[in-house]
Amino acid sequence: MTTKRGRPGYDLESLLLVAVKLFNERGYDGTSMEDLARKLGITKSAIYYHVPSKDELLRLAVDRALDGLFAVVAEVDNLPGRAIDRLEHVLRGSVAVLVERLPFVTLLLRVRGNTKVERAALARRREFDHLITDLVKQAEAEGDVREGLDPATVARLLFGMVNSLTEWYRPRRGSDHAELADTVCHMAFDGIRRP
Amino acid sequence: MTTKRGRPGYDLESLLLVAVKLFNERGYDGTSMEDLARKLGITKSAIYYHVPSKDELLRLAVDRALDGLFAVVAEVDNLPGRAIDRLEHVLRGSVAVLVERLPFVTLLLRVRGNTKVERAALARRREFDHLITDLVKQAEAEGDVREGLDPATVARLLFGMVNSLTEWYRPRRGSDHAELADTVCHMAFDGIRRP
Numbered sequence: 001m002t003t004k005r006g007r008p009g010y011d012l013e014s015l016l017l018v019a020v021k022l023f024n025e026r027g028y029d030g031t032s033m034e035d036l037a038r039k040l041g042i043t044k045s046a047i048y049y050h051v052p053s054k055d056e057l058l059r060l061a062v063d064r065a066l067d068g069l070f071a072v073v074a075e076v077d078n079l080p081g082r083a084i085d086r087l088e089h090v091l092r093g094s095v096a097v098l099v100e101r102l103p104f105v106t107l108l109l110r111v112r113g114n115t116k117v118e119r120a121a122l123a124r125r126r127e128f129d130h131l132i133t134d135l136v137k138q139a140e141a142e143g144d145v146r147e148g149l150d151p152a153t154v155a156r157l158l159f160g161m162v163n164s165l166t167e168w169y170r171p172r173r174g175s176d177h178a179e180l181a182d183t184v185c186h187m188a189f190d191g192i193r194r195p
Numbered sequence: 196m197t198t199k200r201g202r203p204g205y206d207l208e209s210l211l212l213v214a215v216k217l218f219n220e221r222g223y224d225g226t227s228m229e230d231l232a233r234k235l236g237i238t239k240s241a242i243y244y245h246v247p248s249k250d251e252l253l254r255l256a257v258d259r260a261l262d263g264l265f266a267v268v269a270e271v272d273n274l275p276g277r278a279i280d281r282l283e284h285v286l287r288g289s290v291a292v293l294v295e296r297l298p299f300v301t302l303l304l305r306v307r308g309n310t311k312v313e314r315a316a317l318a319r320r321r322e323f324d325h326l327i328t329d330l331v332k333q334a335e336a337e338g339d340v341r342e343g344l345d346p347a348t349v350a351r352l353l354f355g356m357v358n359s360l361t362e363w364y365r366p367r368r369g370s371d372h373a374e375l376a377d378t379v380c381h382m383a384f385d386g387i388r389r390p
Binding site (some may be wrong): 150 | 222224225279331338339341342344348349351352353354355357358359360362363378379382383385388389
């Protein structure tokens with residue numbers, strides 16, 4: 001980061017981080033480019049040098065979250081072996097993505113579909129949900145899932161657990177997301193009851 | 196509901212339902228009493244006949260959610276038997292509360308603590324979380340929970356699952372919350388893996 005005339009300089013990355021933090025605090029709709037400029041201590045035109053619009057900042061932010069999640073699914077796409085193991089891999093990878101990209105995923109989960117960018121994000125979320133549901137279905141077809149569970153409901157509850165991290169996980173509590181992923185997978189696959 | 200001069204009349208209950216729906220759609224901060232009056236087709240003073248402020252509407256709404264959840268915990272408070280069974284009872288009861296009071300719980304989960312009413316709601320949520328964590332601890336002490344799981348994390352993940360209902364559960368999909376509670380408890384206690 002370089003300073004010019006006593007003011008901090010931002011690249012797109014550091015600007016995006018501040019923007020996402022502000023969107024999460026005040027709501028995307030409730031944050032103007034004026035607010036963002038004030039927070040950054042730069043002019044609006046200095047922001048527009050990096051991005052054409054607030055909408056584009058949102059697009060970059062939610063894509064950061066979604067690209068991470070889709071990359072995890074892509075990893076297992078052509079993996080041999082059982083679907084339930086691929087599902088576990090996806091669950092672990094998703095916990096890692098949430099921990100590493102927490103502000104981005106937090107913003108993604110609050111998107112309600114008021115704009116074209118938001119609707120595109122919701123469409124990708126639905127696509128992701130379908131991929132998870134399909135994995136659960138495959139695992140069920142392979143006989144690895146308890147009978148009588150609805151795959152779509154299972155997929156939603158699994159990601160209800162994972163997504164709840166945006167509500168309560170704080171990086172300062174130690175950044176060992178492997179342990180957290182262990183707990184999520186223990187609960188999801190084997191339950192908390194001692195066998 | 197009676198009509199006066201061609202306009203619908205509201206009692207506090209029906210007024211509250213419309214208000215909560217509007218708060219959930221537009222955000223509590225983004226909804227004015229003017230907006231609410233327009234939506235109801237009545238004057239602002241007609242609203243003030245029932246409640247002194249928007250804040251009071253929020254308080255009534257989030258308490259509807261919180262009272263339901265605390266009533267479930269109170270039910271098991273003096274119940275004999277094992278903590279893990281009480282935990283299961285609380286989980287089932289909470290699913291029922293979420294299904295029956297969905298708009299109220301949805302609003303509660305979006306509260307961020309900007310006002311006194313919101314901070315009071317957050318304080319009650321934390322108290323509820325502690326009660327759940329204590330139940331998990333007791334169940335662990337009684338040897339009914341898998342070793343090596345952190346009780347606070349387990350409590351948060353369990354309610355991550357339950358609370359996710361506000362994101363995806365739609366009453367029209369059939370109102371059989373017993374089946375939904377079964378799925379949540381199967382996952383939570385025994386996991387989805389076929390034994």
